[in-house]
Amino acid sequence: MKNNYPKVEPHGQLEPIIENVWFLTGSVIFKPLLRLPRNMVVVKNGNELTLINSVRLNEEGQAALDALGTVKHVMKIGFHGMDDAYYLDRYKAKYWHFDKDQLKNKSEVFHDGLELPFPNSKLFLFKQTIKPEAAILIEREGGLLITCDSVQHWVPKDVMSPLAKVLTRIIGFQKPAQIGPPWKKKQTPPNKTLKADFERLAKLPFTQLIGGHGGLLEKDATALLRSTIKREFT
Numbered sequence: 176m177k178n179n180y181p182k183v184e185p186h187g188q189l190e191p192i193i194e195n196v197w198f199l200t201g202s203v204i205f206k207p208l209l210r211l212p213r214n215m216v217v218v219k220n221g222n223e224l225t226l227i228n229s230v231r232l233n234e235e236g237q238a239a240l241d242a243l244g245t246v247k248h249v250m251k252i253g254f255h256g257m258d259d260a261y262y263l264d265r266y267k268a269k270y271w272h273f274d275k276d277q278l279k280n281k282s283e284v285f286h287d288g289l290e291l292p293f294p295n296s297k298l299f300l301f302k303q304t305i306k307p308e309a310a311i312l313i314e315r316e317g318g319l320l321i322t323c324d325s326v327q328h329w330v331p332k333d334v335m336s337p338l339a340k341v342l343t344r345i346i347g348f349q350k351p352a353q354i355g356p357p358w359k360k361k362q363t364p365p366n367k368t369l370k371a372d373f374e375r376l377a378k379l380p381f382t383q384l385i386g387g388h389g390g391l392l393e394k395d396a397t398a399l400l401r402s403t404i405k406r407e408f409t
Contacts, residue, residue: 180231180258180260180261181231181257181258181261182231183231183232183233184201184202184203184204184210184230184231185201185202185210186199186200186201186202186230186232186233186236187199187200187201187333188236188239189217189236189239189240189243190391192216192319192383192385192391193313193315193316193319193383194315194316195218195219195220195293196216196217196218196219196313196319197216197217197243198214198215198216198217198385198391199214199215199217199230199232199236200212200213200214200390201213201214201215201230201231201232203257208338209338211388212388212389212390213228213230213255213387213388214228214230214385214386214387214388214389215227215228215229215230216228216321216385217240217243218293218296218313219243219244219293220292220293220294221244222244222245223244223245223247223248223292223293224240224243224244224245224246224247224248225246225247225248225249225250225291225292225293226246226248226249226250226262226268227250227252227311227321228250228251228252228253228255228323228387229249229255229256229258229259229261229262230258231258231261231262245266246262246265246266246268247266247268247269247292248268248269248270248271248292249262249263249268249269249270249271250271250272250311251270251271251272251273252285252308252309252310252311252321252322252323253308253309253322253323253324253325253387254306254323254324255323255324255387256272267281268281269281269282269283269292270282270283271283271285271292272284272285273285273306273307273309285298285300285307285309286300287300291311293313295313295314295315296311296312296313296314297311297312297314297379298311299311299312299375299376299379301325301362301369301372302371302372302375303364303367303368303369303371303372304362304363304369304372305361305362305363305364306362308323308324308325308362309323310322310323310325310326310376312379312380312381314380317380317381317382317383318379318380318381318382318383318397319381319382319383319384319385320376320379320381320383320384320385320396321385321386322384322385322386322387323386323387324355324358324386324387324388325354325355325358325362325376325386326352326353326354326355326376326384326386326400326403327353327354327355327386327387327388327389328351328352328353328384328385328386328389328390328391328392328396329350329353329388329389329390330389330390350403351392351399351402351403352384352392352396352399352400352402352403353403354373354403354404354407355388359407368408369408370404370408373400373404373407373408374404376400377397377400377401377404379397380397381396381397382394382395382396382397383396384396384400
């Protein structure tokens with residue numbers, strides 16, 4: 176393996192969400208004194224593991240991940256991907272992404288109707304964003320929506336720096352099922368709106384939500400997202 180991957184940053188432990196699905200909160204230095212949380216989701220099917228929004232782990236975390244199964248798939252559903260190369264090289268995993276120019280062996284480009292490597296799941300594609308973005312719905316136990324930056328449920332985390340806890344509240348992150356303010360600005364075409372995309376998203380059946388940042392929203396996720404849409408697009 177190469178040794179020029181991004182270094183391991185502080186992170187927590189794998190936590191179960193529903194059967195055969197876990198998440199782990201890692202972190203990243205966004206700017207000096209500004210350490211933000213970022214989440215990885217792990218989905219198990221048989222002995223195969225799929226990593227979504229990957230986060231590189233320390234030795235203890237890596238051992239816990241390997242105890243669950245073998246990493247066979249890595250998914251980049253949005254802008255997060257700094258640790259993807261580490262896992263792709265370590266496990267020779269299949270890469271699921273949007274970049275048609277990077278289509279190689281053991282690689283899959285997201286498209287409508289694509290069958291995912293774990294059952295009872297559905298791929299949601301944003302249609303109006305400037306750059307491609309996806310979400311994944313797992314249709315079990317009330318439904319779990321997995322996002323990257325599009326929808327986030329921010330709560331204070333131990334891995335966050337003190338400045339990050341204050342700043343994310345000031346700029347409007349710490350609201351339930353929040354549409355990421357910088358993401359919305361970056362992804363909205365001039366003189367357009369993303370309202371129709373989010374209205375489609377809110378029609379999916381899910382009660383829980385885990386984004387690429389923040390924490391796990393354990394109940395009422397659809398209703399809270401609909402409230403966010405009403406607030407953000409009126």
